[in-house]
Amino acid sequence: MAIMITDECINCGACEPECPNNAIYEGGAQWRWADGTSLKEAALADGTVEPGTLPHTPVSDEYYYIVSDKCTECVGFHEEPQCAAVCPVDCCVDDPDHRETRERLLEKKEWLHIAA
Ligand code: SF4
Numbered sequence: 304m305a306i307m308i309t310d311e312c313i314n315c316g317a318c319e320p321e322c323p324n325n326a327i328y329e330g331g332a333q334w335r336w337a338d339g340t341s342l343k344e345a346a347l348a349d350g351t352v353e354p355g356t357l358p359h360t361p362v363s364d365e366y367y368y369i370v371s372d373k374c375t376e377c378v379g380f381h382e383e384p385q386c387a388a389v390c391p392v393d394c395c396v397d398d399p400d401h402r403e404t405r406e407r408l409l410e411k412k413e414w415l416h417i418a419a
Pocket residue numbers: 306321322323324325326327369373374375376377378384385386387
């Protein structure tokens with residue numbers, strides 16, 4: 304499953320540079336598929352294709368947030384979720400609404416880093 308950030312976040316910013324997929328953004332910041340990935344465009348589950356550089360509405364305006372579709376739980380890069388490892392208040396937790404198998408997470412990692 305993906306990791307999520309709870310409202311216990313103190314906005315310290317320690318997690319953001321640790322994410323291998325650039326799935327973490329500061330509250331209020333727009334996110335993009337292409338940030339930290341090799342995606343020039345993204346083919347989405349609903350069949351639409353959009354430019355990787357298209358800015359998206361922030362998931363949270365108050366706290367750092369994780370884009371679930373860019374989070375691979377660090378599978379393929381690290382042994383454990385790096386955001387959870389560095390968070391000083393332990394507010395990076397499993398997201399019950401985004402459960403995925405390790406196989407699926409590896410596929411997602413390959414998709415995000417096609418040319419890597
Ligand atoms: S678990 Fe890994 S991939 Fe997911 S948001 Fe945290 S650092 Fe990024």
